[in-house]
Amino acid sequence: MTRGAKLIRLFAALAGLTVFLVAAFSIILPWIPTWGATEEETARTLPGDELLSDPAVMMTHGIGIEVPPESVWPWIAQIGDVRGAFYSYTFIENLIAGERMYVNADRIIPQLQNPRVGDQLIEGGMLNVYALEEGSWLLGSADPEFPLGWTWIWAVFPEGPDRTRLISRFRIQPPGELDGNALVGFIMTTGSFVMARKMMQGIKDRGEGRIEAPYVQPLEIAVWLLALATGIFAAVSYVRRRRWWQPLVVGIASVLALLCFTFGQPVVWLRVLVDLILIGGLYWVWRRKPRAAVALSEKLEDRLEHHE
Secondary structure, three states, X not given: OOHHHXXXXXXXXXXXXXXXXXXXXXXXXXXXXXXOOOXXXXXXXXXXXXXXXXXXXXXXXXXXXXXXXXXXXXXXXXOEOOOOEOOOOHHHHHHHHOOOOOOOOOOOOHHHOOOOOOOEEEOOOOEEEEEEEOOOEEEEEOOOOOOOEEEEEEEEEEOOOOOEEEEEEEEEEOOOOOOOOHHHHHHXXXXXXXXXXXXXXXXXXXXXXXXXXXXXXXXXXXXXXXHHHHHHHHHHHHHHOOOOHHHHHHHHHHHXXXXXXXXXXXXXXXXXXXXXXXXXXXXXXXXXXXXXHHHHHHHHHHHHHHHO
C-alpha cells in the first residue's frame, strides 16, 4: 500500500472511532446516574440532599443484598481511606493517593464499628463523616474549605426478612470556574461510576460472605490492558494490511470489550474468555498466509500500482 492510502485508512479509522464512541456514550451516560436504582429510590429524599442546592453531578445507585441490614451495616461503618477502604479498585485509589493507603478490608474490624461525626473518610478534608444514624445510614461531606462541594451517603433499607437494599447517593458541585464544564462533568461522572459500581458490588459480596481473592483485581487490570493491546494491534493491522475488514472486526470487538470491562464489570472469568476470543481474532487476521508471503504479495501489488 502507498503511504497516502495508509494515511486515508488512519484518518478514516480515527473518524470512525470517534463516531462509535459518541454513539456508545450516548447510550452509557444516561444509564450511569441511576444504575441499579428504582424510580422510587431515585426520587427518595435522603439526608444530605439539602447540603448542595444545584450539584453538577448526582448519582443514585442501588443493589439488592441477600442478607438483613444488620449484616451489611458493619461493612459501611468501617468505610474510609485508612479504615476499611471503599471495597473498590485499590490500584486506582492508591495510584491517585501516591502511596499504598487503601487496603480493602476482608473482615469486620471491631475498633472501626463506631464512626463519629467529624471522622475522616478521605484525608485532607475531602470527605468526612457529616452525620449518621447507626445501622441505617452514613453521610459524608467535604469540608466547607475544600474547593469541591461533595456529599456521599450510604443507606440500608430492609426488604423482607433476609434482604437489604443498599442505596448510594453521590453529589458533586465543582468550583465556580469548572462548574458547567462538559469535559469535567464527563470525567467526574464516568470515573466516579466505575469506582462506585465496584464498591457497591464489593459491599454486596462481603455482606453475603464472599471475599474477593487477592489475584482478582490484578487479573482484571491485566485483561483490560490485554484488550487494549489487542485493539491497538488490530488498528495497526487495519492501516497496514490490504485485507482491512478482518482487523476492523477485531478492533471494533476490542473497543466493545473495553467498554464492557470498564462500565459493565462482568465476572473475571468472562473477561478472560473475551480476551481469549480477541486473541483468536488476531490469529484469524494473520493465519491465512505466512507473514513473509503476505509482505511479498503486498509489495508486488504496490509495484503494480506504481507502474500503472
